[in-house]
Amino acid sequence: MLSERRLEVLRAIVQDYVGTEEPVGSKALTERHRLGVSPATIRNDMAALEDEGFIAQPHTSAGRIPTDKGYRLFVDKLAGVKPLSSPERRAIQNFLDGAVDLDDVVGRTVRLLAQLTRQVAVVQYPSLTRSTVRHVELLALAPARLMLVLITDTGRVEQRLIDCQAPFGETSLADLRARLNSRVVGRRFADVPQLVQDLPESFEQDDRGTVSTVLSVLLETLVEETEERLMIGGTANLTRFGHDFPLTIRPVLEALEEHVVMLKLLGEAKDSGMTVRIGHENAHEGLASTSVVTVGYGSGDEAVAKLGVVGPTRMDYPGTMGAVRAVARYVGQILAES
Amino acid sequence: MLSERRLEVLRAIVQDYVGTEEPVGSKALTERHRLGVSPATIRNDMAALEDEGFIAQPHTSAGRIPTDKGYRLFVDKLAGVKPLSSPERRAIQNFLDGAVDLDDVVGRTVRLLAQLTRQVAVVQYPSLTRSTVRHVELLALAPARLMLVLITDTGRVEQRLIDCQAPFGETSLADLRARLNSRVVGRRFADVPQLVQDLPESFEQDDRGTVSTVLSVLLETLVEETEERLMIGGTANLTRFGHDFPLTIRPVLEALEEHVVMLKLLGEAKDSGMTVRIGHENAHEGLASTSVVTVGYGSGDEAVAKLGVVGPTRMDYPGTMGAVRAVARYVGQILAES
DNA sequence: GTCTGGCACTCGGCCCGGGTGAGTGCCAGG
DNA sequence: CCTGGCACTCACCCGGGCCGAGTGCCAGAC
Numbered sequence: 001m002l003s004e005r006r007l008e009v010l011r012a013i014v015q016d017y018v019g020t021e022e023p024v025g026s027k028a029l030t031e032r033h034r035l036g037v038s039p040a041t042i043r044n045d046m047a048a049l050e051d052e053g054f055i056a057q058p059h060t061s062a063g064r065i066p067t068d069k070g071y072r073l074f075v076d077k078l079a080g081v082k083p084l085s086s087p088e089r090r091a092i093q094n095f096l097d098g099a100v101d102l103d104d105v106v107g108r109t110v111r112l113l114a115q116l117t118r119q120v121a122v123v124q125y126p127s128l129t130r131s132t133v134r135h136v137e138l139l140a141l142a143p144a145r146l147m148l149v150l151i152t153d154t155g156r157v158e159q160r161l162i163d164c165q166a167p168f169g170e171t172s173l174a175d176l177r178a179r180l181n182s183r184v185v186g187r188r189f190a191d192v193p194q195l196v197q198d199l200p201e202s203f204e205q206d207d208r209g210t211v212s213t214v215l216s217v218l219l220e221t222l223v224e225e226t227e228e229r230l231m232i233g234g235t236a237n238l239t240r241f242g243h244d245f246p247l248t249i250r251p252v253l254e255a256l257e258e259h260v261v262m263l264k265l266l267g268e269a270k271d272s273g274m275t276v277r278i279g280h281e282n283a284h285e286g287l288a289s290t291s292v293v294t295v296g297y298g299s300g301d302e303a304v305a306k307l308g309v310v311g312p313t314r315m316d317y318p319g320t321m322g323a324v325r326a327v328a329r330y331v332g333q334i335l336a337e338s
Numbered sequence: 339m340l341s342e343r344r345l346e347v348l349r350a351i352v353q354d355y356v357g358t359e360e361p362v363g364s365k366a367l368t369e370r371h372r373l374g375v376s377p378a379t380i381r382n383d384m385a386a387l388e389d390e391g392f393i394a395q396p397h398t399s400a401g402r403i404p405t406d407k408g409y410r411l412f413v414d415k416l417a418g419v420k421p422l423s424s425p426e427r428r429a430i431q432n433f434l435d436g437a438v439d440l441d442d443v444v445g446r447t448v449r450l451l452a453q454l455t456r457q458v459a460v461v462q463y464p465s466l467t468r469s470t471v472r473h474v475e476l477l478a479l480a481p482a483r484l485m486l487v488l489i490t491d492t493g494r495v496e497q498r499l500i501d502c503q504a505p506f507g508e509t510s511l512a513d514l515r516a517r518l519n520s521r522v523v524g525r526r527f528a529d530v531p532q533l534v535q536d537l538p539e540s541f542e543q544d545d546r547g548t549v550s551t552v553l554s555v556l557l558e559t560l561v562e563e564t565e566e567r568l569m570i571g572g573t574a575n576l577t578r579f580g581h582d583f584p585l586t587i588r589p590v591l592e593a594l595e596e597h598v599v600m601l602k603l604l605g606e607a608k609d610s611g612m613t614v615r616i617g618h619e620n621a622h623e624g625l626a627s628t629s630v631v632t633v634g635y636g637s638g639d640e641a642v643a644k645l646g647v648v649g650p651t652r653m654d655y656p657g658t659m660g661a662v663r664a665v666a667r668y669v670g671q672i673l674a675e676s
Numbered sequence: 677g678t679c680t681g682g683c684a685c686t687c688g689g690c691c692c693g694g695g696t697g698a699g700t701g702c703c704a705g706g
Numbered sequence: 707c708c709t710g711g712c713a714c715t716c717a718c719c720c721g722g723g724c725c726g727a728g729t730g731c732c733a734g735a736c
Contacts, residue, residue, distance in 0.1 A: 040708075043700065147489065157496075236592040239587055257571055398686060398687060399686045678736085679734105679735085681734090683731090686727105686729080690723105697718090
């Protein structure tokens with residue numbers, strides 16, 4: 001077990017390294033932090049910390065830098081979450097309040113997070129797995145051509161074209177529309193399949209084929225919609241990454257463009273509360289030199305999606321976590337209002 | 339006026355520099371290209387080209403590199419458009435054929451272009467200025483709350499919530515829906531305002547307020563939708579930019595994230611035919627070290643949007659132009675089919 | 677007039693070697 | 707358990723010299 005002071009030394013190392021981006025030595029530590037002991041003592045502590053794998057030296061006769069494991073300990077035990085200043089809070093609120101629709105909310109959130117943390121921001125669109133159906137609309141574009149429009153409670157709209165085998169009368173259409181809505185409006189996506197299962201049976205023989213087609217398209221759409229989307233911004237901040245650009249930045253950009261990868265990453269994070277994944281803890285190897293801070297957000301108690309930032313492992317964790325959490329809260333509020 | 343051979347020298351310089359990314363000298367030129375003259379002669383030609391501002395030396399006793407003006411001449415007079423190989427064509431077609439909806443088409447196009455040119459791809463969504471209305475749907479979510487759904491012929495769907503001052507009966511709603519559609523379906527966005535202008539008058543006094551509200555929301559949506567969107571991909575390719583990363587890459591990433599900037603850039607390009615903007619020809623200063631190759635694409639003869647790539651001024655112009663043009667053609671075909 | 681070979685010159689890049697200083701590990705003593 | 711002292715190790719920072727690619731200019735050949 002590490003003594004209190006050694007933890008304090010680790011904290012100091014992390015803080016200094018994050019600030020200066022340079023390996024930190026024993027002497028510098030005693031000068032910048034009131035640890036109350038001499039450099040020699042610190043050296044012993046550092047040696048112990050290194051034995052335990054919390055810090056490492058880039059090369060002999062250089063200072064120490066934290067390892068992923070060191071950051072882990074720092075985040076878990078040593079760092080708090082730094083609350084934002086009240087001007088910052090006001091700025092967030094003002095900025096988000098101007099949003100006009102869901103796309104705009106997400107877009108503004110991304111820009112806000114990127115600017116606040118000076119890192120890459122990732123915002124997932126509200127997930128539809130827990131969403132409910134607000135309305136289903138059926139339109140006849142032509143006698144044997146329908147359009148299905150699905151509206152969700154999170155404000156998303158999806159449409160699909162349907163080619164029917166046989167013409168479908170206006171009355172049948174109105175009938176189907178009414179019955180469909182009475183069954184599924186307000187229900188969760190996951191419950192829809194069984195709610196509509198027996199619907200074709202209640203129609204006349206001629207119409208059953210079309211009704212079945214419509215239902216299968218609806219179910220398909222629900223499944224597709226459950227696949228999540230996300231928006232990413234602030235990639236220019238990657239240029240402040242470190243000295244050895246090309247090699248570091250490239251895989252990160254590639255990973256960020258693969259939305260599938262990022263969605264998987266978000267999926268691995270806790271649904272509630274904040275998750276910090278440090279360096280190699282990230283499954284994707286392109287992100288081995290980055291940390292990902294994520295948190296769920298939602299209009300009510302339940303999280304409907306996640307947002308977060310991607311930055312170098314050498315990041316200001318308390319500040320980043322504070323910003324991420326604050327933004328998530330405000331976005332939740334905005335969503336609840338609309 | 340420059341002699342034939344001097345143009346040939348410029349062409350050789352551009353080609354070599356694009357390939358090696360290093361200043362090219364007179365000796366190397368004679369070795370790699372059959373110019374039929376000695377290095378000394380080339381030197382004279384190079385001096386002349388430099389006087390005219392087509393090439394420059396990074397420092398004394400180094401080779402020459404093309405200037406923006408040199409690339410300009412190269413593109414205008416010396417370079418053709420390199421057609422793609424037929425396997426490449428097939429690959430494009432296969433890849434694009436798998437698309438399921440508009441978002442998917444645009445998404446695939448971006449990935450395709452980025453991969454083909456190994457540069458940053460920019461694809462504008464089909465513009466709605468020339469689009470027509472396919473359908474307008476009105477739904478009553480609550481007695482005094484409507485939802486407007488607009489469907490365009492390019493397959494886009496937009497919805498808006500409308501809070502009415504007074505409840506709006508189901509029959510009035512059906513009436514409005516029918517009349518609205520009979521007037522605007524198949525018409526261009528730009529024509530809609532005058533087509534619906536007198537619509538409120540034909541309704542009963544009580545409903546006129548709501549009808550007006552609905553119409554104003556519709557017009558607003560049309561205007562908003564006319565604002566163009568775009569998708570960008572392949573930013574990881576920026577890492578192959580040059581040696582002096584941070585300074586070069588950063589403003590480019592920033593510009594790319596500002597979609598407004600990119601849209602303006604596309605807007606400045608010719609509507610038909612290919613446009614190449616080289617280095618400082620780009621209005622945005624962040625793109626001073628990049629060239630932008632764009633071309634319009636569309637389902638018919640008319641271009642409905644533009645796509646292109648952003649890369650270093652030191653790019654393979656013939657190849658890039660070939661890829662951009664080919665992709666634009668295939669996307670046009672796909673759009674025409676759907 | 678144009679091209680060519682020759683020549684002197686320039687200057688960035690590379691390698692080498694010494695000096696410097698930050699940082700370390702170890703040890704004996706308080 | 708802490709501390710001061712000491713020897714040691716390297717990364718980093720010059721400065722200098724060498725090398726070679728590339729240039730401009732010029733006199734002579736075609």
